[in-house]
Amino acid sequence: MSILVLTSDTLIGTPATGNLEYNGQFYGTDSNASRAQMQRITQGTAVTCAGQTSIDFTGLPSWIKKISIIFNGVSTSGTSGILVQVGDSGGIENTGYVSGTSNIGNSAVGALVTSTAGFVAMSVTAAASTNSGVVTLFTVGSNIWVATGTMYYSGTATFAVAGNKTLSDVLDRVRVTTINGTDTFDTTPSAGSINILYEG
């Protein structure tokens, strides 16, 4: 464990006592001996996803406790829905998810659609739709990840997403793909992008 301790002599400003430790996490202690963990938030590199059947974010640090997958105007070539999958050193896992989504439209509530192959962000898309939203993954410890989020489905509906997945090892990658694995992300009606924020 690497530890960086700043004494009062090295501090800039107040309080009179304090420390900062680094072990994948930061902690601050103020003059009242109140100690709190500091959150790091890191932005990935946005990916323009046109022409791909899946987008991977790899090399994620082991200290992550929360990941937000952000979709902006994403379009696909067909009607297959969108999956978010996670993985570890053994690769992306495509089984063992407990996941469901439903939507509220303009005139009806959609049926619950479940998946064991990934967190089902949207159960269906349309070639002419542009989809935006955020799916956030939280760990509850022991490599168990819980998903929640909302996704806008062009003009007609918003999906609500939830689920969980237990990995066999520490999460180090996230994949966004389509449910059928063959529909591609495209540029019609818009060339969307996907990015992540991660923090711990």
Next chain:
Amino acid sequence: MATTIDGSASVTINSGAVLGITSGTAVASTSGTSIDFTGIPSWVKRITVMFNGVSTSGTSKILVQLGSTTFTTTGYLGAANQTVNGSGVTGAVNSAGFFLDDTASASAIRYGNIVLTLITGNTWVESATIARSDTSAVSISSGSIALSGTLDRVRITTVGSPPTDTFDAGSINILYE
């Protein structure tokens, strides 16, 4: 790199970026046609706007607008969709702002968060879940807006040019990180 322990459990690094979550000052949403949070730092990547029992005087829907120097009032994509008692399903497509929910009722009392996340550049993606305590209703929403510059403000208002409905209950605050 300058490192500051500022006494409030925040560590400041790299041009003022703060490790940790910063809370704004809660505003009583009991008067006025809009509530602004300004001076938001340029390094912010996520903003959570929290609604605690918020109500308005009329039937105009609540909008959340973002801005860079001035508020952006066009170009919002996405929608909010609401279901009341498992039926009564409606939706509203964004344009002049992010609809907080799809409620057009002076008796509505709203609880929940709208989360604004920076995807890249100056483009922000919105995600929200709002529930009402005056009836069994929930709204979910998502959308996006490409700002012309770095975000520095968030406004909560109602539809209208200018808006005329006033806030008459509750409180609103933001967290940014």
